[in-house]
Amino acid sequence: MKPTHAPRRQGDDAPSRRGRPPEPICETAGPTHRTWLEPVRQRLTGSGLTLGALVSRSGYSKTRLSELLRGKGYYPGWEITYSVIRALDLPVAPLRRLWMAAALEADKDTDWIKSRIRDVQPLGREDQPVAHLGLTQAMWQPYTAYAQAFLQSERRARQVVGETFDILWLTWDAATATSDTTRHAWLLLRGRVLALAPQRPDGRPDLRAAAFSTVVQADIPDLAERLHRIDVLARFFDTITRLPPDQMDVTVLRYLCGIPAAAVPGIVGLAPAITHTLDHHARGALNELCPDSDTQE
Known part of the structure; x- marks a missing residue:
């Protein structure tokens, strides 16, 4: 069995030259696989470590590490993945959750996943950044509501929100270095939701399905009137996606x-x-684009 975290050599913490970025991620890597692989690659590039230095820290060969960093071949086991994230001083908990989700995406069964995780002895408890914990607690509900509006499934909405906060934890240093961490987090969430949302032929997200779950139509007893109202709302919701993103x-x-x-x-x-101005302009635009609809309703 390969060591999960080989001792660091003297001088490893101060590399003399910046490492060459790894080759591009293979097209065969799934979207959830890329979700955790991209932050790992960014951390390696930003650290200045060469692939040779990563070999010394992880205990794995250049070939194995190169394949992992490119998402090439078989989905990597947790042991080699853990050795790399420990060598790069990345938080383990969020990356393990993302690794597990990507393993399922790669058609690995739960027994395989549990077995690979049992092969690794974690180094102990790690503390979630307090500010990240606070942001997660404050934004979980509205983020999930926004995601569910586009994805319609509460399970999928909770999953994408959880992955968003895990990515944010992995890249917390970069997030807090931005001019506004809250804005950075929102744009990350929006990007992930819209990437998963059904698409219209012109590339806009398809929001029409939300018309089936509105309170207004659910309270209409007459079926014909309810179906008419759903049609009106579906066209109106479709118009919302024609607005500028904000x-x-x-x-x-x-x-x-x-x-x-x-x-x-x-x-x-x-x-x-x-936001008040955005709301005002949006309501005006919707009245022009869909004059027969009541935007307040």
């Missing part, structure tokens, strides 16, 4: 998710005056 976000949060206006700025990471 206007769309504010509209979805306010009117589909029922988030109070005062809470929206803190969720999307924009000033209250800006």
